[in-house]
Amino acid sequence: MTIAQVAERAGVSTATVSRVLSGRGPVSAAVQRRVRTAADELGYQVNSIARALRNSRTDTVGMVVPSISNPFFTSLVERVEHALGREGKELLLCDARSDPAVEARRLATLVARNVDGIIVSPSHGTLSGAAVQETADRLPLVQLDRFVGGTSTDWVGVDDVAAMRQVMDHLHAGGARSAAFVGSLLTNSSTEQRFAGFRRRADDLGIAVASEHVLLGDYSVEWGETAAARLIAAGGPPDAIVCADDLIALGVTRACRAHGVDVPGRVQVTGYDNIEFARLGEPALTTVDQPRERIAAEAVRLLAAAAADGAGREARGPSAHIALVPSLVVRDSTRADA
Amino acid sequence: MTIAQVAERAGVSTATVSRVLSGRGPVSAAVQRRVRTAADELGYQVNSIARALRNSRTDTVGMVVPSISNPFFTSLVERVEHALGREGKELLLCDARSDPAVEARRLATLVARNVDGIIVSPSHGTLSGAAVQETADRLPLVQLDRFVGGTSTDWVGVDDVAAMRQVMDHLHAGGARSAAFVGSLLTNSSTEQRFAGFRRRADDLGIAVASEHVLLGDYSVEWGETAAARLIAAGGPPDAIVCADDLIALGVTRACRAHGVDVPGRVQVTGYDNIEFARLGEPALTTVDQPRERIAAEAVRLLAAAAADGAGREARGPSAHIALVPSLVVRDSTRADA
């Protein structure tokens, strides 16, 4: 079903059909009607490939996340998909499997596919750099949540340091005078920032952090369980265990339960992200809520703005770094007061 | 960067460049080298839009799921994405938000985008029918997990009835003589089938199911909590609560804990899907494991086969219905024996 068939049936030229269907250009009311009728009868639908080739715009945005199965990224994907839908754009989703090499390949594919822009949460704090920068040089790109050093692209995320300040103040108010940090290896910006914020505020407040109380693994429930078990085995945990995300925290509280360590009585535990399952923990997790809706909306907005400015990094203005302020959600894994 | 520029630099025609780059057609080794060098130097990348227009193949597959945020569908998406990646295909992901109208729109968009095929888990057992059938008439389509009545398309999923038989036998062995069913409204095939399987085997085994012990809401933790609270308030739950998915089961066990009802001592609880969080429930959920990897692989295989046969339902052979056998995963929310 092509525009030519519609044109023939309506007895007009293809140009006219195009004008009617795209609503651009002057067409008499009578012809408009004829064309629309013909199109309806034939069940015509534009061929978006041909249109894309002609317009060099695909109305498609690519998104690359470290792991689809991480509930935090899933909900980000969901939000982005909805935000794009509002603008009539489609989402091409890629899973980098936390591997910078896979990530680089996916980015290249997206470029080859002529997506209008790319939203990426880089899987690695340094190794993702080259591919991200190269991609950003070719088309609008915004980094989401995580970012990679040595690049100059738009970014939307939260102020991890400010968030950690809130977490530490809350724990301190709950009586914590020593703390452990359980995160992933410091190879991505999220963990880096969160750890930095943790450490800084711990110092300020005089909360002791033994060097063996910094445990770095990955973002998973399993790692949380392992880390907690290790803390418990090695002479018992400190007053608080601060986790770099909710999955880890869920693992930590689970291991504590398994070992008969009371949370929050004996040790307070905090998560990060406020995924849906955070409230289902036993006890329900105190965590940091990231304004995901807002993050997704800003990312899509930035992309649209960049696209309007024209492709190619240099053509556009300086990059925007939008750090939203997350909020602390207090539940039952911490104490309200001493 | 076009093929023409590469051709000019290499001093050959565009046809030759195309032949070299696609590896089709005879080209002398010397020219091959010249072309490749030129392409590399220019950093040439195919324009997949132009290629798609020419070949009428996009190497893109569309996937529509009722809800991205449901962990079961998320993991299915992940598997499908990986399986497609192996064939050099991309995934265009759409969220139907459990709304047949949204779903119909997304399907239409995917058709307009000339995807090579569509994988859909219909959100509604009847209302999704028209759109799914229409889409299937136009291009290869396979239904995943759920299916919709009145359509004739390929389908891959599990045998829900067989799964429920296993569940009921296990509960019966654990001493259950009465049971409740908590699911979503019977508007999708999953719940329908599971409920049918539940009911049938309950009859066989002489397990009593009071009519007020069939509670239908939606696939969410909240609904599980509500339903369980209702069962507890109304004179106490039966010996077992069979849930149509893990989210519901997680809500049920949570409510039981909150109300001091021992699981599995006072009441046994089962889930379905074996999402990652199932093992994290308190107690860990006994549930039905769907072979997701296999489901995804079969779906992608069917799509490839259909594409090879040529587009348009009629052109292809009769549709395949592949029902895989799920397995029961016994954890701590049920009793091993009476």
Add this chain to the structure above:
DNA sequence: TTGAAAGCGCTAACAT
């Protein structure tokens, strides 16, 4: 207000 025609970048006949 409408039509004719060029051309987006690529591939595959067909010709040499």
Add this chain to the structure above:
DNA sequence: ATGTTAGCGCTTTCAA
């Protein structure tokens, strides 16, 4: 073995 060329379906000058 290589080049010439038509054409995928659409939009947009330019001309009438």
